[in-house]
Amino acid sequence: MTTATRPDLTVGQKHNGSRTRISADEWNAPSEQRRQGPLSDPTRMARALGWFSIGLGLAEIAAPRRMARMIGVDDDNTHRNFLLAYGLREIAAGVAILAADRPTGAVWARVGGDVMDLAFLGQSLSSNPSGRSRAAAATAAVLGVTALDVLTGRRLAQGIDWRGERGTAPRPSGAVHVQESITVGRPPEEVYRFWRDFEHLPEFMEHLESVRVLDERRSHWRARAPAGSSVEWDAEIVDDRPNELVSWRSVSDADVPNMGTVRFVRAPGDRGTEIHVELRYDPPGGKAGALVAKLFGEEPGQQVKGDLRRLKQVLETGEVVHSDASVHRGMHPAQPSASGTERSHR
Amino acid sequence: MKANCWMGKKRLEVQDVPDPKILNARDAIVRITSTAICGSDLHLYNGFIPTMEKGDILGHEFMGEVVETGPAVKNLKVGDRVVVPFPIACGACSMCQRDLFSLCENSNPNAWIAEKLMGHSPAGLFGYSHMLGGYAGGQAEYARVPFADVGPLKISNGLSDDQVLFLSDILPTGYMGAEMCNIQPGDVIAVWGCGPVGQFAIASAKMLGAERIIGIDRFPYRLRMAAEKAGATETINYEQESVLERLLELTAGRGPDACIDAVGMEAHGHAAVYAYDRAKQALMLETDRPIALREAITACRSGGTVSVIGVYGGFIDKFPMGALMNKSLTIRTGQTHVQRYMRPLLERIERGEIDPSFVITHHMSLSEAPRGFDMFLHKRDNCEKVVLTA
Numbered sequence: 001m002t003t004a005t006r007p008d009l010t011v012g013q014k015h016n017g018s019r020t021r022i023s024a025d026e027w028n029a030p031s032e033q034r035r036q037g038p039l040s041d042p043t044r045m046a047r048a049l050g051w052f053s054i055g056l057g058l059a060e061i062a063a064p065r066r067m068a069r070m071i072g073v074d075d076d077n078t079h080r081n082f083l084l085a086y087g088l089r090e091i092a093a094g095v096a097i098l099a100a101d102r103p104t105g106a107v108w109a110r111v112g113g114d115v116m117d118l119a120f121l122g123q124s125l126s127s128n129p130s131g132r133s134r135a136a137a138a139t140a141a142v143l144g145v146t147a148l149d150v151l152t153g154r155r156l157a158q159g160i161d162w163r164g165e166r167g168t169a170p171r172p173s174g175a176v177h178v179q180e181s182i183t184v185g186r187p188p189e190e191v192y193r194f195w196r197d198f199e200h201l202p203e204f205m206e207h208l209e210s211v212r213v214l215d216e217r218r219s220h221w222r223a224r225a226p227a228g229s230s231v232e233w234d235a236e237i238v239d240d241r242p243n244e245l246v247s248w249r250s251v252s253d254a255d256v257p258n259m260g261t262v263r264f265v266r267a268p269g270d271r272g273t274e275i276h277v278e279l280r281y282d283p284p285g286g287k288a289g290a291l292v293a294k295l296f297g298e299e300p301g302q303q304v305k306g307d308l309r310r311l312k313q314v315l316e317t318g319e320v321v322h323s324d325a326s327v328h329r330g331m332h333p334a335q336p337s338a339s340g341t342e343r344s345h346r
Numbered sequence: 347m348k349a350n351c352w353m354g355k356k357r358l359e360v361q362d363v364p365d366p367k368i369l370n371a372r373d374a375i376v377r378i379t380s381t382a383i384c385g386s387d388l389h390l391y392n393g394f395i396p397t398m399e400k401g402d403i404l405g406h407e408f409m410g411e412v413v414e415t416g417p418a419v420k421n422l423k424v425g426d427r428v429v430v431p432f433p434i435a436c437g438a439c440s441m442c443q444r445d446l447f448s449l450c451e452n453s454n455p456n457a458w459i460a461e462k463l464m465g466h467s468p469a470g471l472f473g474y475s476h477m478l479g480g481y482a483g484g485q486a487e488y489a490r491v492p493f494a495d496v497g498p499l500k501i502s503n504g505l506s507d508d509q510v511l512f513l514s515d516i517l518p519t520g521y522m523g524a525e526m527c528n529i530q531p532g533d534v535i536a537v538w539g540c541g542p543v544g545q546f547a548i549a550s551a552k553m554l555g556a557e558r559i560i561g562i563d564r565f566p567y568r569l570r571m572a573a574e575k576a577g578a579t580e581t582i583n584y585e586q587e588s589v590l591e592r593l594l595e596l597t598a599g600r601g602p603d604a605c606i607d608a609v610g611m612e613a614h615g616h617a618a619v620y621a622y623d624r625a626k627q628a629l630m631l632e633t634d635r636p637i638a639l640r641e642a643i644t645a646c647r648s649g650g651t652v653s654v655i656g657v658y659g660g661f662i663d664k665f666p667m668g669a670l671m672n673k674s675l676t677i678r679t680g681q682t683h684v685q686r687y688m689r690p691l692l693e694r695i696e697r698g699e700i701d702p703s704f705v706i707t708h709h710m711s712l713s714e715a716p717r718g719f720d721m722f723l724h725k726r727d728n729c730e731k732v733v734l735t736a
């Protein structure tokens with residue numbers, strides 16, 4: 001991937017091979033676009049709006065009378081007080097925009113402020129005929145700024161990395177670390193027993209094809225990969241505390257070195273069991289690396305969360321729950337499929 | 347089979363699609379005899395609910411005959427006549443155990459999408475977007491009903507489809523709307539929206555002992571139905587008089603003890619406010635137009651309750667939080683926990699306390715669904731509720 005030219009937009013640290021949280025927009029944008037001026041850069045534009053806010057706010061507070069005449073509203077006490085309030089609001093919005101790491105919310109606040117301005121100016125438009133043309137000019141100016149605000153707010157909102165999943169921390173070393181949890185309405189003894197029989201895991205782990213238990217400590221894992229291929233490895237249990245915890249790791253020659261721990265904690269007040277999963281794997285380079293990236297997708301956290309959700313379905317309702325659209329791969333209308341279950345979780 | 351498919355904003359087609367199959371052991375397949383068009387379907391029709399896909403089968407208010415059951419379904423047999431509740435619920439998770447069926451934790455296979463938008467996901471619903479499960483809906487000849495051992499209500503008493511069909515959604519919804527008001531002797535209840543949901547909220551407030559019930563809408567035929575059939579003691583046409591002033595007058599300054607919003611995210615309103623919300627919605631600055639909700643909060647008496655059964659999808663603007671907070675109001679809301687209300691309401695129907703068929707103004711065949719939607723949306727031909735039959 002090309003390197004980002006705007007460090008202020010990247011949340012995660014960018015290192016070779018590690019995961020970062022750059023918006024899809026940014027990945028897809030041609031590199032020239034990423035180097036353009038302030039108007040094409042939502043963050044810089046937001047900052048400019050921030051300074052505009054502060055400037056306007058200071059003017060409204062310092063010289064409400066002149067400001068009122070300038071924009072053509074009545075110079076009476078009510079209007080002056082309004083302008084003072086607006087001034088404070090503008091400054092607050094400006095400060096929020098400039099201070100925020102990612103100023104989306106603050107920009108929306110500005111949009112709200114603009115609408116207040118418009119309403120206020122609209123009122124003076126109808127009540128003071130002599131000031132009308134000046135008020136109209138001011139309205140037009142605010143409308144222009146509103147348009148900028150809207151544009152910036154929307155760009156920033158689009159840039160939010162909705163896919164930046166909770167629980168996945170980027171690791172400078174390239175190792176991926178995933179932490180997810182769920183609460184299941186069954187006692188820890190039952191949940192532990194179910195999980196400890198590793199051959200159950202493919203029932204709810206989407207990409208796992210099979211787990212064969214070799215002996216007390218060792219098992220053989222096989223995961224589906226794209227284009228009919230698969231990844232296999234041997235794993236050994238490194239810690240096993242009944243009803244509490246299971247820890248495992250791949251043995252030395254695995255294509256994809258990985259380790260994991262699942263903890264079972266009795267949830268308070270009869271709520272069943274909290275399942276806490278922690279996984280770590282080292283995506284290798286080359287072909288195997290690409291396979292693994294596909295396997296766990298852009299968001300390993302999301303994948304693990306989905307697996308835990310399916311485990312909850314199995315333990316609470318007896319099986320993985322399907323909807324008409326979920327039995328197909330990819331986006332598909334919510335209609336019954338002609339061939340029954342196209343996607344099997346087994 | 348034939349099914350009513352969403353093909354894009356304001357575009358529906360009745361198409362030939364594959365018949366449903368049993369996918370889970372607790373499924374049943376139902377041959378649909380009656381299915382209705384709901385105000386909630388209009389939000390899909392108008393394109394306000396995200397994650398719809400071209401070809402999605404609509405419909406969540408349906409009943410019919412069981413034609414097949416999965417191996418784990420023991421309470422139903424082929425030939426049983428059932429009404430199907432619109433939220434899909436497992437009966438076993440922590441929400442179902444608390445009777446909060448529309449919040450089932452196991453029935454939405456696409457829960458992660460809803461979680462991104464709302465923090466947690468509600469239950470999967472029939473025919474209501476991929477974010478809420480991607481389940482085929484019931485405006486079709488057949489439907490697959492998951493958790494058939496939990497949801498469907500057996501009807502074995504000779505009541506007609508028209509009398510029991512609305513147990514699937516809008517009768518429980520109106521009832522829950524009134525129940526959430528915690529009605530006390532002497533209470534005055536105001537109901538925004540006299541669509542089918544509002545009518546049942548009014549009728550339920552009456553069953554629950556409200557002193558007076560005020561129906562608010564702009565269509566005279568709907569206000570007439572509220573007064574003549576549902577049991578409203580007064581009605582307000584918001585296009586002809588100020589709702590806030592009239593409510594103060596009717597309650598001698600107290601304001602209604604509880605206010606029910608049976609309008610939801612596509613409210614209509616006076617020119618300026620309506621234009622403001624329309625514009626913001628169009629620019630995606632807000633997703634919902636909360637005109638009725640704002641008014642309900644302002645109108646409600648101090649310490650009163652605002653019960654929101656109109657559907658909202660995302661974000662709203664200019665929410666009168668100050669009024670809500672300073673007047674110590676209680677807000678109660680939710681997709682209806684239909685499974686909780688079906689049996690008691692069936693008993694009320696059997697006892698003759700309510701005959702829900704009074705809201706039906708049009709019967710059509712399934713293949714006329716697109717015409718039914720258009721008519722219901724534009725409130726043409728005094729349309730209140732459309733029932734499609736096989």
Ligand SMILES: NC(=O)c1ccc[n+]([C@@H]2O[C@H](COP(=O)([O-])OP(=O)(O)OC[C@H]3O[C@@H](n4cnc5c(N)ncnc54)[C@H](O)[C@@H]3O)[C@@H](O)[C@H]2O)c1
Pocket residue numbers: 384385386387388389515516519538539540541542543544562563564565568584608609610611612613614615637638654655656657680681682730
């Ligand atoms: N909570 C639930 O589980 C649930 C279930 C079913 C329906 N709903 C929702 O209930 C709402 C109503 O459904 P319906 O089938 O009755 O739809 P509908 O479209 O027939 O009724 C809405 C009514 O509200 C009126 N209205 C619009 N703006 C208004 C305003 N500002 N003040 C007063 N009235 C106004 C309209 O004129 C119309 O008569 C919808 O939002 C629907 O999605 C919720």
Ligand SMILES: [Zn+2]
Pocket residue numbers: 384385386387406407432515516
């Ligand atoms: Zn409905």
Ligand SMILES: [Zn+2]
Pocket residue numbers: 435436437438439440441442449450451452453
């Ligand atoms: Zn459930």
